[in-house]
Amino acid sequence: MPRLTGNKLPKLRLHKPTGKAVVTICGRHHYCGKFGSAESQRHYNKLLAEWLANGRNLPPKAAARNHGGGTSSGITIVELCERYLDDRRIYFAGPYGKPSRSYHRIKIVVKLLLNHYPALPAEQFGALKLRALRESLITTEVSRGYVNEMASAIRTMFKWACSLELVPPSVYQSLCTVPPLQAGKTIARESTPIGPIDDVTLEATIAKMAPIHADMVRLQRFTGMRPGEVVLLRPCDLDTSRETWLFRPMKHKMQHKGRERTVPI
Numbered sequence: 001m002p003r004l005t006g007n008k009l010p011k012l013r014l015h016k017p018t019g020k021a022v023v024t025i026c027g028r029h030h031y032c033g034k035f036g037s038a039e040s041q042r043h044y045n046k047l048l049a050e051w052l053a054n055g056r057n058l059p060p061k062a063a064a065r066n067h068g069g070g071t072s073s074g075i076t077i078v079e080l081c082e083r084y085l086d087d088r089r090i091y092f093a094g095p096y097g098k099p100s101r102s103y104h105r106i107k108i109v110v111k112l113l114l115n116h117y118p119a120l121p122a123e124q125f126g127a128l129k130l131r132a133l134r135e136s137l138i139t140t141e142v143s144r145g146y147v148n149e150m151a152s153a154i155r156t157m158f159k160w161a162c163s164l165e166l167v168p169p170s171v172y173q174s175l176c177t178v179p180p181l182q183a184g185k186t187i188a189r190e191s192t193p194i195g196p197i198d199d200v201t202l203e204a205t206i207a208k209m210a211p212i213h214a215d216m217v218r219l220q221r222f223t224g225m226r227p228g229e230v231v232l233l234r235p236c237d238l239d240t241s242r243e244t245w246l247f248r249p250m251k252h253k254m255q256h257k258g259r260e261r262t263v264p265i
Helices: 038-055 061-065 077-091 102-118 127-138 143-161 167-176 197-207 211-223 228-232
Strands: 013-015 021-027 028-034
Touching: 021 038, 028 038, 038 102, 038 127, 038 211, 077 102, 077 143, 102 127, 102 143, 127 143, 127 167, 197 211, 211 228
Parallel strands: none
Antiparallel strands: 013 021, 021 028
């Protein structure tokens, strides 16, 4: 294969004698499975991401693995993800039993890992693979903050795995060496800060609402109540014995930390 120059990328091609997809990287042939299959494309994307993240060089482990070297035994990424989801489903059940936003973010992280490294032993997921995953997110033109959030969630997952001795501590330590993307130091786009809505727009919107919905919006505006709290507000949750009414929700998101929540109305 001719030497790659500039921004050219190694291409996936058919190996006619075997019918497999093959790509030549760093002077070595890497076989990615049956040519034309989704698995071969996924394997190729993973190799390419690792190659780019490592400065157009494959790390020794990846080179040996894809050139016919063996892999170590242990729990795989897909097995780790299944156990993590089962554990977090209970932990992030939310005050009213429904999955919280944190749990849905974990599901996104799990999907990302399974799209790239489903059969990889979890103990082999290190800093370079985290960089490769981050690189794949940047190409989808998501914001820098979102990319950092996903990387942080992956580190949290492996921290949990270390606490159960599913992977050695060195795995989590390796992931912690990957710094977050910095503003102006990456091609990832910057998100626009979300500020408060202006009074004119708010009043114009309320004027178009049904009376009960308009009252709910006004109550949130003046008290800072969460949407779920407004919807589930009951007369028995109100202390009307004084001039300023006090609302004490039966359940709230910080309840598991032993905190009380009181909203003056």
